[in-house]
Amino acid sequence: MSADLHQQIETIFRAIALKAGDVIMEVYARPDFEARAKSDNSPVTEADEAADVLIRAELAKAFPGVPVVTEELSESHAIQADRFIIVDPLDGTKEFVQRRGDFTVNIALVENGVPVRGVVYAPAKDRLFYTRADGSSVEEAAPFGETAGVLTPIQVSKPDNDALLVVASKSHRDAATDDYINRYTVKDAKSAGSSLKFCLVATGEADFYPRLGRTMEWDTAAGHAVVLGAGGVVLRFDDHSPLTYGKAGYENPFFLVLSPGVILR
Template sequence: MRSLALQAGAEILRIYEGEDLGVSLKSDESPVTAADEAADKVIAAGLRAAFPDVALVTEEQSATHGQSLSTFLIVDPLDGTKEFIQRRGDFTVNIAYVKDGVPVRGVVYAPAKGRLFYTQADGTSVEEIGPFGDTPGPVQALTVSTPDNAALMVVASKSHRDQATDDYIAKYAVRDMTSAGSSLKFCLVATGEADLYPRLGRTMEWDTAAGDAVLRGAGGTVLNFDDHSPLTYGKAGFANPFFIAAAPGVELKA
């Protein structure tokens, strides 16, 4: 999964650094680029060869979306397409393995930022220190923060902020806020760079599974917004409810 994320990232950067991003619209009017499609081709072929007996769900292949699954691989080959189109760099490659509804392995690679996060064989999460080669290099273990509820660091979406999110964040004592695109928000909580990431908006499981796995492997939690129960995967249509990603110790608000 690490290797495929790096290969996909190389394809994405090749297109990102060119003049034509190959932007078009899908049937739901969301944008897709040549980089989404090139990365998906690399990852899907690699995963099907390596794990032929494991079901695969990928954003770019609608034929995979009608399955009813609890254990599967799930991919967003280019998360943060809007960031990619605007050349802001906050886009990622997301690959995850979900077992019995729980994302237990994940890789999040931000090629334009040179950051690579993943879960190890024991389920703990690390950030690999680049440059990245065929053989994994030195890693730094990830551990969530010990939050100060009187001075929280909050991360929110760069492209999908709305009034409902701002109103919810206003319930907390916030020291500072940052914005980020794609699944990088989960990784910022996993590294301790942020304490809390609320998402009061539409997401799909391929948007969140890899970052969720990385955060869980760093000691964090991803919870349903309404009842603070753990977010699960393999839901009908692979759509998520609103959720909250946080370091344990954050006093969550209703």
């Protein structure tokens, strides 16, 4: 892929995520909005659907011919390709419905099983993370304009294995996760929703994020790209091999997100 195309991806992914965030926040600002359960009992709202329509239209215009896999379009889940874009228009719908703010827009480019470019935008938190054309990751400071503002390079921590900073799911924390975390010497454990957990590892605000629960590739690809660009790793829980994408059904195994300095137990 040419350098020009990588620059185009950085600019366009950022712009689309911000537009989708505006659509989501319009719904979020209402005193009431529609939410219903999908076939897997996960919630979906008007905001998920409106953001999905916008993102798919913008991607089709910008990258015609590149397949797009998105959570909200079930027929896209049959796509199999070496290069594809994968989207979760609103990750953290439970957080959105409960008005807790920890929800994100996620867009990623996957090549040969690896999420190489991604953007994670948390519109209620005014936090925007993305990979640049050179593969490094940054956080952009609010307010967000048509062109990029102040960018801060982000880097994973140099952890102290005798005092680890751990982040875990806010809505999906369970006894198995707590038992696993208890194998480590933890200084502080915090909870966060959606793909923000990846970004907290990418910025060094947390050393380690274990996920012992069901996720789909659209939940994780953009955050995964941001972590890779910040020097982190994302490993399968079972054999500590790299987590890959384009799997049948787009379902992930359990996984670990970490600074390479964390000693796994």
